[in-house]
C-alpha cells in the first residue's frame with residue numbers, strides 16, 4: 001500500500017517536471033525545433049523525466065557503489081538532467097552551447113552545474129564516470145563526430161548513456177560493453 005502511494009507520488013512528480021520542461025520548450029522555441037541561427041543543433045527539448053531518471057539510476061548501479069560519481073550532461077539545456085542526477089548522488093556538470101539557456105539554468109537549477117561550452121570542443125570527457133546525452137545534434141554527421149569523440153575520450157570504466165545515438169561502430173568494438181539496449185536509439189554501454 002505504502003509502495004503504491006510512493007509510486008503514485010513519484011509519477012505525479014515526474015509528470016510535473018515534464019510539464020515544466022514542456023513549458024520552457026514552448027516558451028523558448030515554440031516547440032521541438034533547431035536553434036535559430038544554428039540549424040545543426042537541436043534546441044531545448046527535455047527528455048521524459050521518468051525515462052531519464054531510470055537511466056540515471058541504472059548507470060549509478062553500474063558503478064559499484066562509487067561515491068559522488070561525476071556525470072557530464074552533453075547539451076545540458078536548462079539543467080534538468082543535472083538536477084535529477086544530483087538528487088541521486090552524482091556530481092553533475094552540464095555543457096551547453098546557448099548562453100541564454102546557461103543563464104536560465106543558473107537561475108532555475110543552479111546545482112545542475114551547467115556551463116557554456118561546445119560538446120565538440122569539451123576537453124574533460126576523460127574525467128567523467130558517466131557521460132549522458134540526448135542528441136544534441138540535428139545534423140547526423142555532426143552527431144556522429146560528437147559520439148566518436150566521446151567514445152575516444154572517455155576513460156576505461158566510464159558509462160555512456162546515449163539517447164538519439166546515430167553511430168554503432170562501438171558495437172563491433174571489443175573496447176565497449178553493452179549494458180542495456182533501451183530501443184529507439186537509446187543505449188547504455190561501458191568503455192572497457
Ligand SMILES: C[S@@+](CC[C@H](N)C(=O)[O-])C[C@H]1O[C@@H](n2cnc3c(N)ncnc32)[C@H](O)[C@@H]1O
Pocket residue numbers: 041042043044045046047073074075076077078080081095096097098101117118119120133134135136137
Ligand atoms: C534535446 S536538448 C537536451 C537537453 C538535456 N540534455 C535533456 O536531456 O533534458 C539538446 C540540448 O543540446 C544543446 N546543444 C546543441 N548543440 C550543442 C553543442 N554543440 N554544444 C553544447 N550544447 C549543444 C541545445 O542547446 C539543447 O539545450
